[in-house]
Amino acid sequence: MMNEIDDRFLEESCGTERFAGRRKRIWLRALSGLAAVFAAVFLTINLFPTVAYAVGDVPVLRELIAALTLDQNLRLCLTHDYAQYVGQSQTDHGLTAQVQYLIADPSRVSVFVQTDAADLDVCFTDFSLYDGAGQRIPVSSIGAEGVWNDEWELRFDLGEAELPELLQIRFSLLAAADLVNVEAQWEENAVRGDFQFQIPLDLAHVAQPKTVRLDQRVELAGQRFTLDRLEIHPTQSKLYFQADPDNTAYLQGLAGYLEDEFGNRCEIKRSGAIGASVYHEDVDYWEMDELWLDSSYFFDSEEITIYFTAVKLVEKAERLGLVSYERRTVENLPHGVTLQDMVLDENGSLEIWLHTEEQGGILYDVTTRYFDAADNPHFFDETPGVMQSTAAGGDETGFLNRIVIPNFEEKNCYLEFITSSAIPLKEPVVITAVCGG
């Protein structure tokens, strides 16, 4: 029978690439896309207003980043000359983008772009990586961050993709005189430039990770995990682990840090992706299995100690919570999540406000979908349900999710929870491993 397969299907199956469409979900500390870029602009400007005027004219990116960056990894890479100078410039629709430097290791490519739009609000969109043959390189997450007012870092986390010898970086740059909070209006009012840079990579000088085998079991808040390995790249460290199948809860967040014998500490990165999840096909659910932290690559550590300080867990038996408007309740709310309000409007849409305790006001989704009585999932990003946060308003107690369920039917709606607030461990769980310098 199988000899009757069309040539096109045989051709399709012969590729060597990893072919799964379902990528690991990536854990972010900042919103992705346009909102993240805006947030980054505000973050940089708000935190360093005085420094901005002092060094705004310094043309050398290395010095700029060494002086300013919040990212320990980038600073260390640059101070150890782990960067490639590019120095290419393009202009489109009156906008100029200059790719200054690039930092690449097997886990990440960071491209530093200078724009000529220092007086404008700018936004990077549609940025992607391709190899020399024009094949798109699958990346697990992307981000654009304002290093300075006209200096940007475009960050591509590679996951399992490999670096090619010739890298194509494509992105679009939007620039407008006034920042408009509504994304659609922003795009309409902006000038758009499309850019495509070809950058040869010297793969011989791309550092391979130092891998520390762990093979140790830990128990965190009553749940068991096997720590597999720690990969230390120049730009970040990645801790790989597996949850015990007999655990009663899914791991949905992990806090901790690394420390070496010299007291160098590597925290969870300040922004961007902070981990990845594994997909449980049997329950159609994701669980965290990688934690990404700052890197100890340049510390020449011989011993690394991993400290776990808090976890976020969703009980397996309480993953779904029945919503009742009659009783004004949502069942099985995860640790630290409380119902703030519930309003049924005249069109039959139910609006639910959930508050999650969170230090630092970082924004997360508590739920991304609900199930109806027939077990059909409905995603909030496909319906009018959107989340809102008090973080922008400076509420340090946590954040709010606003959830809208159209055509709400009593007894027929189950929210699926994907996080809780942090559960601090009574004592940090400590694992020490020898990495051999």
Next chain:
Amino acid sequence: MSQTREYPEEEKIVALFWARSEQAIMACQRQYHGLLQHLARNITGNDQDAEECVSDTYFKLWNSIPPQRPVSLKAYALRILRNCAIDRQRQMNRRSSCQSLDQLTQELGDCIPADGGTLTTLALRDQLNRFLSEQSRENRILFVRRYFQGEPLDTLARQAGLSEGAVKMRLTRMREKLGKLLEES
């Protein structure tokens, strides 16, 4: 003034076969040896038999082109290779030692309806390819790699970024769908 046309690599190799140039075999080896060896190894279960199957494939390519002029040389070579490898296993009466082939045959056998003999080859081809075209790319590659290329489940799981159980479940669902489709036709 004459124009030089750049042929895709496959067309060049087919042209070499038609010109009866022995470079055709070398070009084939350069282009497909790894792929053919991998597929043969999946089916025969050992390197020596796999190597011989690949040699047989080159020989059959040489004998069949011309008169054949395959549109996809890669797919054509894969079919020949697969048949060579399966024939070899059967001739050498080593089916019991090739667990993967037995398992694949058994798995796929579930798809064929009890009165499957009434299906013409043409109808089978239509239904199979219709079924595959309706699958997601990811599932289609899983199915073809498993049942045409004989790829082991653990390898598929690694390639797809899924657990072995998830791959098994997907394949089972696809076999059930295919079986239903064939039964209806």
